[in-house]
Amino acid sequence: MATVSMTVNGKTVTGEIEGRTLLSHFLREGLGLTGTHIGCDTSQCGACVVHVDGKAVKSCTMLAAQADGCTVTTIEGLARGDQLHPVQAAFREHHGLQCGFCTPGMIMAAVDMIERHGGKLDEATIRHELEGNICRCTGYHNIVKAIKAAADEMSGSVATAAE
Known part of the structure; x- marks a missing residue:
């Protein structure tokens, strides 16, 4: 097990992961951010797109360990309270x-x-x-x-x- 720490939707989070844990699975299962959808696990559908350090990334093709120290924004992080992006x-x-x-x-x-x-x-x-x-x-x-x-x-x- 490894420990990762990143800023997700403006909050610092830390979690224990296996080295093979995909960022999409860490977000959904580790952090409960289920807005990031998993449609294919092969980078073909784009349902899992999040922003990592300000750039769009298909989170099913990135290991959570690769996002260690990064800033991640998910769909849940776009709106500001009740005001939609x-x-x-x-x-x-x-x-x-x-x-x-x-x-x-x-x-x-x-x-x-x-x-x-x-x-x-x-x-x-x-x-x-x-x-x-x-x-x-x-x-x-x-x-x-x-x-x-x-x-x-x-x-x-x-x-x-x-x-």
């Missing part, structure tokens, strides 16, 4: 979810995408960036619409009716 609010407003299984990973990937592109995103870029996230329900139209709306809001742009 702009991406969460846009997914709700634009119906960017159906069953909800992929939603945490989609939102975490979208936040990273918006931050990396400075909020300036078009539909083609959003669709390209989402290639590592699978939604089996929606066909992506409303997900893309939600991400575009959130990006526009976060960058201070005003979307036109044509968009």
Whole structure:
């Protein structure tokens, strides 16, 4: 057994892990943060995306030991009390979810995408960036619409009716 310590959603946490423990399992089972979903364990679906030191990471492909000393943000860490993060609010407003299984990973990937592109995103870029996230329900139209709306809001742009 090894001990890991990291900051998760603004709080320092420490836990005992086996060396092979995945970050996704540590978050879900060790910390009870079940918003990080596990859909494949092979890095194909993106349901497990979290931010590690500010970058989107598929937590099913990272060992918890690799996150030792890092800052991790999960879907539970985005909202500020009752105030949803702009991406969460846009997914709700634009119906960017159906069953909800992929939603945490989609939102975490979208936040990273918006931050990396400075909020300036078009539909083609959003669709390209989402290639590592699978939604089996929606066909992506409303997900893309939600991400575009959130990006526009976060960058201070005003979307036109044509968009």
